[in-house]
Amino acid sequence: MTAIPLSLDGKAALITGGSRGIGAETVRLFTAAGARVAFSYQKARDRAEALASECPGSVAIEQTLASASDGQALVNRAVAALGRLDILIANHGIWPPADAPISQMTDDQWRTTMAVNLDAVFGLVRAAVAQMERQGKSSDGFAGHIVMISSTAAQRGEAFHSDYAASKGALISLTKSLATELGPKGIRVNCVAPGWVATEMSASSVNDPELGPKIAAAIPIGRVGSPAEIAGPVLFLCTPLAGFISGEVLNVNGGAVLVG
Numbered sequence: 001m002t003a004i005p006l007s008l009d010g011k012a013a014l015i016t017g018g019s020r021g022i023g024a025e026t027v028r029l030f031t032a033a034g035a036r037v038a039f040s041y042q043k044a045r046d047r048a049e050a051l052a053s054e055c056p057g058s059v060a061i062e063q064t065l066a067s068a069s070d071g072q073a074l075v076n077r078a079v080a081a082l083g084r085l086d087i088l089i090a091n092h093g094i095w096p097p098a099d100a101p102i103s104q105m106t107d108d109q110w111r112t113t114m115a116v117n118l119d120a121v122f123g124l125v126r127a128a129v130a131q132m133e134r135q136g137k138s139s140d141g142f143a144g145h146i147v148m149i150s151s152t153a154a155q156r157g158e159a160f161h162s163d164y165a166a167s168k169g170a171l172i173s174l175t176k177s178l179a180t181e182l183g184p185k186g187i188r189v190n191c192v193a194p195g196w197v198a199t200e201m202s203a204s205s206v207n208d209p210e211l212g213p214k215i216a217a218a219i220p221i222g223r224v225g226s227p228a229e230i231a232g233p234v235l236f237l238c239t240p241l242a243g244f245i246s247g248e249v250l251n252v253n254g255g256a257v258l259v260g
Contacts, residue, residue, distance in 0.1 A: 006239050009034035010138075012082035013238070014075065016040045016065060016124065017092030019048040021199035022149065025227040026089055029235050031055035038078040040065065040092065065092050066115045071123025075131065084135055086142075087238050088128040090171070091149045093117045095201050099160035110163050117167035121148065125178070132187055143186035145238040148175055149230075150193040150249065152257040168193075172249055179247030188246045190237045195253025196224040221254035 013030050017023040018039025027039050028051075037058040041048040048060035059081045063074045079085050094116045096109055125146060132144035153161065154168035175191040182189055196215050198206055205211050206224055216223050233252050236242055251257060 006235065006241065007034050008087070008235070008238065011035045011086040011238075012078075012084045013037050013087035013089065014039070014078040014082075014085060014124075014128070015089040015091055016074070016120075019044045019051060019060070021201065022194065022197060022227045022230045023089075023091045024051055025231040026091065026234055027051060027055055027058055029228070029231045030087075030238075031058055033235060035087070036082050038081050040074055065120035065124075066112075068119050068123030068126070071120045071125075072127045075124060075127035079131055085128055085131045086135075086138070086144055088124060088144070088146045089149070089234060089238075090121045090124055090147070092120070093149070093168070095161065095164050097205070100163070101160055102162055105163065113163040113167050117164070118170050121171060121174070125174070129178075129182065129187065133185060137186045140240060141186060142188065142240075142243070144188070146178070146182075146187065146189045147234050147237050148172075148189075148191045149234075150175075150191050152193055152195045152251065152253050154193060155249075155251075156257055175249065176247045183246050188237070188242070190242070190245060190247070191249045192230060192233055192237070193249050193251050193253070193257075194225060194230045195219065195251075195256045197230060198224050198226055219254040219256045223254070225252065225254060 013035045015023055015026050018027045019041035027037050030037050040061050040063045042064055052058050052060040061077050064070055137143045148171045150171045151168040153165040154172050158165045172191055175189050178189040230252055233250050
């Protein structure tokens with residue numbers, strides 16, 4: 001019987017926002033699949049170092065991601081550590097938790113959200129694609145895989161969080177644009193759009209005694225997701241099993257938002 005090709009042996013991956021939540025589970029899964037992984041963190045040094053120790057062959061890189069130049073710098077450091085780059089997972093992001101009506105949202109909040117969630121991703125992708133193009137196609141026929149982590153908020157909007165929804169919606173448009181542009185070069189570009197996931201970023205809402213049950217009730221499966229349930233689809237999109245998938249928005253939300 002032929003083995004199912006979920007292995008990432010020989011692949012070098014960069015995962016942003018890798019010290020916790022979805023990012024940390026993706027680091028664990030990619031490492032288990034045989035990839036050499038560099039992952040970024042901003043403040044949680046102890047947690048990042050513990051994760052690197054847990055996942056042999058992984059490298060934790062402290063890097064602020066708030067501009068295109070930050071993204072470029074991180075890719076440069078990852079390539080220096082790994083020797084090449086086959087996979088980019090743009091997972092980092094911020095979600096200002098306080099409701100902000102558009103009439104009261106400050107310039108600073110809007111610009112900060114866009115700088116982290118969009119500008120830094122632009123810098124990451126630009127640098128990663130340049131590196132993948134220099135390397136060319138490997139023996140499996142791929143030059144690289146890029147997966148952007150968006151959100152269901154990008155598709156249905158999110159009242160009082162229009163900055164977040166707009167930034168994540170831009171990642172979907174970027175995914176579709178780059179899939180067309182980079183497909184002929186052997187680079188697959190896809191997007192995973194999680195719904196509510198039990199992470200530190202969502203904890204204030206998911207664990208709220210009034211809001212939490214309402215969130216779960218609006219999900220057909222009846223609960224929020226786990227970080228590991230997002231990491232699995234991300235891994236799939238970086239394997240040969242997904243070789244004919246590019247430009248796709250893979251919704252991982254328990255059936256809550258059925259759009260693509």
